[in-house]
Amino acid sequence: MLVTITYVQQTGLADLKPAKVPDDVQVVHAQEPSPELHRFFYTSVGGDWHWTSRVTWTWHQWQAWVARTGVELWAAYYRGTPAGYAVLAAKDGEVEIENFGLLPAFIGRGIGGHLLTEVVRRAWEIPGTNRVWLHTCTLDGPHALKNYQARGFVPYRTDQEERPDADNPTPGPWPGANREAPPSPA
Structure with missing residues (x-):
């Protein structure tokens, strides 16, 4: 399958367009590096979007990845339940999401939108930051690029690559987990 990869960036805090703050959501910095937490979010969030490159990693590989200098995990909680996450990696004046x-x-x-707003604000708080960037692709959620652009990110590069494994089912939380309507809040 041919996949389009879009790179987006912000070059100043003034670029950020904050999202509405939803009720009952907290964004928390996970200050203790945890391979288990990173892997939980990676597989649970990425299962439907073909995030497979780290699925087979050992605990030691995860530990090395999360212990890198400048790495931060931020988690969104809805009514106390993990809802999403972002990983920031700061290096040489740039912060990659x-x-x-x-x-x-x-x-x-x-x-x-709220989680992205909060992690972008945090990225700009890191001393020396002159650019915040990330990449998304056509395998990601259908609204991913729109969310980034709505928060003020601007595309600066597009690539295409063949990904033969993109037609295969992906791991957890389980294939098709996002295919049912979410339960109504109690």
């Missing part, structure tokens, strides 16, 4: 997304049941509730 390496991973970003929501667990399937929380897509479409306005949580993603």
Whole structure:
């Protein structure tokens, strides 16, 4: 399958267009590096979007990845339940949003825009930051690029690559987890 990869950036805090703050959502910095937490979010968020490159990693590989200097995990919680996350990686004046997304049941509730707003604000607070960037692709959620652009990110590069494994089912939380309507809040 041919996949289009779009790179987007902001070059100043003034570029950020904040999203509405939804009720009952908290965004929290996970200050203790945890391979288990990173893997939980990676597989739970990325399962429907073909995030497979780290699925087979050992605990030691995850530990090395999360312990890198400048890496931060931020988690969104809805009514105390993990709803999504973002991983920031700061290096040489740039902050990459390496991973970003929501667990399937929380897509479409306005949580993603708020989470992105908060992590972009944090990225601009890191001393020396002169650019915040990320990439998304046509395998990601159908509203991913729109959310980034709505928050003030501007495309600066587009690539295409063949991904033969994109037609195969992906891992957890389980294939098709986002195919049912989310339950109504109690």
